Amino acid sequence: MINWLKNRIFLYLGTKLDGKKTYLAGCGFILLALAGCVGKLFPDQGLPDMEWDLIGGYFTAGLGAFGLGHKGEKILTGTVKE
Numbered sequence: 001m002i003n004w005l006k007n008r009i010f011l012y013l014g015t016k017l018d019g020k021k022t023y024l025a026g027c028g029f030i031l032l033a034l035a036g037c038v039g040k041l042f043p044d045q046g047l048p049d050m051e052w053d054l055i056g057g058y059f060t061a062g063l064g065a066f067g068l069g070h071k072g073e074k075i076l077t078g079t080v081k082e
């Protein structure tokens with residue numbers, strides 16, 4: 001019974017967030033990159049100590065996710081110009 005209820009809740013959330021999940025992932029990557037920058041600036045605050053290459057990779061992945069999400073949204077709505 002509990003698994004059925006969980007499946008229904010996640011199915012509902014998945015359909016409501018359709019087209020927005022990629023944007024949420026992009027925000028997460030960009031926030032992770034910002035946390036890495038703040039961790040580099042203030043090393044004694046308990047934030048993760050990342051290398052600059054890793055921070056740049058997270059930021060790039062976030063921007064890439066935004067681009068993919070926007071392209072997918074354009075395809076779904078039919079506003080892609082050929």
